[in-house]
Amino acid sequence: MAPACTEPLIDVAMTVDGARIAGRVRPRYLLSDFLREAAGAASVHIGCGQGLCGACTVAVDGVPVRACLMLAAQADECRVQTVASLNVLEGYNGAGLTPLQNSFREHHALQCGFCTPGLLVSTAIFLAENPRPARRAILQHLNGHLCRCTGYANIIAAIEAVAP
Amino acid sequence: MTPAAFDYARPDSVAAALALLHPNAQLLAGGQSFVPMLVRRAARPALVIDINRIPGLAQIELLPGTIRMGALVRLEQARCSDLVKSELAVLAAALEWVGNPVIRRRGTVVGNLVMNAPGAELPAVAVALGAKFLIRTRDGNTTTNPAHQALPGGSMVTHVLWPRQTGCGGFHEVSRRDGHVGVVSAAVSQNRDDSREDIRAEIRVGLSGICATGLACQAVARVIAAAQPAAPELRALAEALRADIGDRPLYGDLQAPIKYRLQVAPEVIRRAAHSMQAGTA
Numbered sequence: 271m272a273p274a275c276t277e278p279l280i281d282v283a284m285t286v287d288g289a290r291i292a293g294r295v296r297p298r299y300l301l302s303d304f305l306r307e308a309a310g311a312a313s314v315h316i317g318c319g320q321g322l323c324g325a326c327t328v329a330v331d332g333v334p335v336r337a338c339l340m341l342a343a344q345a346d347e348c349r350v351q352t353v354a355s356l357n358v359l360e361g362y363n364g365a366g367l368t369p370l371q372n373s374f375r376e377h378h379a380l381q382c383g384f385c386t387p388g389l390l391v392s393t394a395i396f397l398a399e400n401p402r403p404a405r406r407a408i409l410q411h412l413n414g415h416l417c418r419c420t421g422y423a424n425i426i427a428a429i430e431a432v433a434p
Numbered sequence: 435m436t437p438a439a440f441d442y443a444r445p446d447s448v449a450a451a452l453a454l455l456h457p458n459a460q461l462l463a464g465g466q467s468f469v470p471m472l473v474r475r476a477a478r479p480a481l482v483i484d485i486n487r488i489p490g491l492a493q494i495e496l497l498p499g500t501i502r503m504g505a506l507v508r509l510e511q512a513r514c515s516d517l518v519k520s521e522l523a524v525l526a527a528a529l530e531w532v533g534n535p536v537i538r539r540r541g542t543v544v545g546n547l548v549m550n551a552p553g554a555e556l557p558a559v560a561v562a563l564g565a566k567f568l569i570r571t572r573d574g575n576t577t578t579n580p581a582h583q584a585l586p587g588g589s590m591v592t593h594v595l596w597p598r599q600t601g602c603g604g605f606h607e608v609s610r611r612d613g614h615v616g617v618v619s620a621a622v623s624q625n626r627d628d629s630r631e632d633i634r635a636e637i638r639v640g641l642s643g644i645c646a647t648g649l650a651c652q653a654v655a656r657v658i659a660a661a662q663p664a665a666p667e668l669r670a671l672a673e674a675l676r677a678d679i680g681d682r683p684l685y686g687d688l689q690a691p692i693k694y695r696l697q698v699a700p701e702v703i704r705r706a707a708h709s710m711q712a713g714t715a
Contacts, residue, residue, distance in 0.1 A: 275480040277439040297442030297482065298472070319435040320470040327536055334536045338435075339469040343442050344462075344484055392536055413613035414534030 282346045286311060287354040295342045302326045304342035305352065313353045313387040317416070324415035327388035328352050329359060334392040353387035359394035369432050370394055379428035381419030389415045389425070397433050405430070437472035444484045448491075448592055452572050454483050455588050461485055463505060466533065466541035467549045491592065494518065501596045502568075503543055510538035522596050524562060524603030524623050527715040528555040531605070534613040544591050547581050550647045552685045553616040555607060557582045557648030560594075561640025562603065562621035568593040582640070582648035601626035601636070604709030606702050610689060617690040618643035618699050620706040622658065639703065644675070644695055646685045651703075653677040658707045665708055671700035 283292035286309040293308045302319075305311040305328065317323035319338050326337040329351040351359060362368045367375065370390060380386045396403070396411045403411070408429050412422060445451040451461065460479040462468060463486065471477040485491070491504035494515050501521055503512065512518050513529035532538060532546065532555050546556045547565070559565070565581040571589045579585070581594055603623035607616045618641070625636040637659045639651040653674035658666045675696075686692035709715055 275439050275441050277441060280442060297440055298437040300436070300473075303436075320473055321466060321537065324534075324536065333539050335540050336466075336536065338473075339465055339540070341442065341465075341469075341482075341484075343444070344465075344486065396535070410612075411535055414536040 280343045280346075282342055284345050284347065285349045287350070287352055293342075297341065297343055299342045300338055301328075301330075301340040301342045301345050301350075302337035304345075305337055305350065308342075309350075311352045311354065315384050315387060317384065322416065323385070324392065325385050325388045327392045327415070329355070329391055329395060332395070334395050351391070353390050356390055356394055359391065359398065361398070368394075370397070370428075373428040373432045374425075377424045377428035377431060379420060379424040380417075385415055385417045389417070393429060397429070401433060403429075403433055435473035437469075438475050438478045440472075440479050441481045442484065443481060444487055447488060448570055448590060449574075451483050451485055451488065452570060452588075452590055454481065455572060455590070456481070457587065459483055461590060463545040464508065464541035465545075466537050467545065467551065485590075496521070499598050501598060503594050503596070505542065505544040505590070505592055505594075507543050508539060509533065509541045509543055509546065510535065512543050513538065521598045522563065523599060523715040524605055524621050525556075525559050525596065525599075527603070527605040527709070528559045528607075528619070528621060531555050531607050531609070531616065531619065537613075544594050547594060548585065548591055550582060550584075551615065552646050552687070553609075553619060553643035553689075554648075555605070555616055555619050555621075555642065558619050558621040558640035558642035559605065561648045561650045562623045562638045563599060563640075564597050564638065566595045567591045568595060582650075599623060599625075602710045602713045603715045604706040604711070605715060606705040606709060608698050608702055615689070616643055618695050618702045620699070620703045622655075622703070622706045622710045624710060639706075641675075641678075641699065641703065643690075644679065644684060644699055645682045649678065649682070651675065651678040654703055658703075663711060665711070666704060668700045668704060671703050672696075675699055675703070 279294040291309045305314045315325040317325035321336045321339045360368045459481040462484045491506040495502045519526045560581040566578045569589045601624035607619035609616045621640045637655040639655045641649045657670045657674045684692045
């Protein structure tokens with residue numbers, strides 16, 4: 271006979287943008303909720319909540335993932351990077367906006383900004399792995415991100431400008 | 435969105451995961467299909483068994499005549515694998531269509547096959563290539579099963595075994611949007627056996643999106659073989675498809691009704707056959 275669910279709390283601890291965050295969570299608590307509520311990372315935007323829109327994309331141990339499709343318990347002892355770590359992801363040591371952020375601003379690649387944090391995180395990783403992407407590769411990369419404002423043309427231009 | 439309550443376990447071995455399995459427990463690998471089911475509460479397991487930290491399940495290995503993939507091989511890892519590109523070109527072609535790059539980084543090949551969702555690309559490829567699951571049961575036995583068939587209860591797929599592709603293959607899909615779940619996808623492969631004269635008998639076709647799970651299409655394969663090297667006739671493909679479906683229930687949803695799926699399937703098959711004949715995969 272299947273044992274009944276008792277939902278005991280689980281201890282989790284992870285590094286979020288360089289700070290160690292620990293908490294006791296229910297197993298069903300999603301990483302996206304943990305990052306917003308326990309780690310105060312309000313840049314993790316929750317759009318569709320089921321992995322379609324890409325707004326909550328963060329890096330977990332350097333790999334882009336949908337924070338809404340991961341349990342907080344699964345990220346135990348992991349290194350999580352949100353858009354607040356964009357300079358690290360881009361390898362940029364200067365002050366102010368990173369090259370990618372600047373390019374987004376210059377090309378008007380955002381309007382309401384809801385999709386932007388997730389898009390910047392996954393694009394920074396994409397460019398680190400594909401320094402000179404073909405246009406087709408950029409389009410495939412953008413498949414995972416919904417933007418309802420820009421029509422994508424400006425986002426493509428912004429990405430192409432930092433990866434000539 | 436928040437899933438219904440469940441307990442969580444993170445075993446560090448296959449044996450430990452199997453010991454935890456019960457009829458209301460679910461294994462969690464990449465979770466790119468399963469977590470959406472949890473948050474929509476379409477799945478309400480009492481226990482989620484996270485297998486992501488079980489060591490030794492993330493390798494793609496070349497065995498004699500077979501490519502073996504562990505249950506934690508990610509879709510993107512398989513897509514980028516030189517071994518997959520050279521030995522399983524149809525699979526490599528199909529992986530281009532699965533989800534999007536971020537989903538593919540986390541979702542697994544085995545998970546995609548186990549979910550066997552209507553329109554999913556990999557079940558069609560598994561049928562066309564004759565892939566098998568390596569299954570471990572609670573009593574410690576290991577068995578194999580065709581990778582598009584339902585799993586026995588209380589068991590875990592530890593690996594998928596892909597027979598090395600010996601001839602050309604082709605894949606095609608119709609979907610509403612790039613990166614969205616396929617409406618209909620077809621995989622065609624031709625196994626070359628130099629010891630036999632008639633290679634036409636070796637064509638195999640897998641179709642996804644017509645029935646609820648991957649469909650093996652022997653009659654369609656015969657039509658493609660008979661027409662070689664020309665392209666098969668659409669009408670002949672449609673008739674053969676009817677024969678292959680037999681009395682199986684058809685699948686339709688809001689994305690595409692049954693009528694459209696049946697209408698588009700012969701063309702999808704024809705294009706997959708054309709890629710095979712052009713030798714692209």
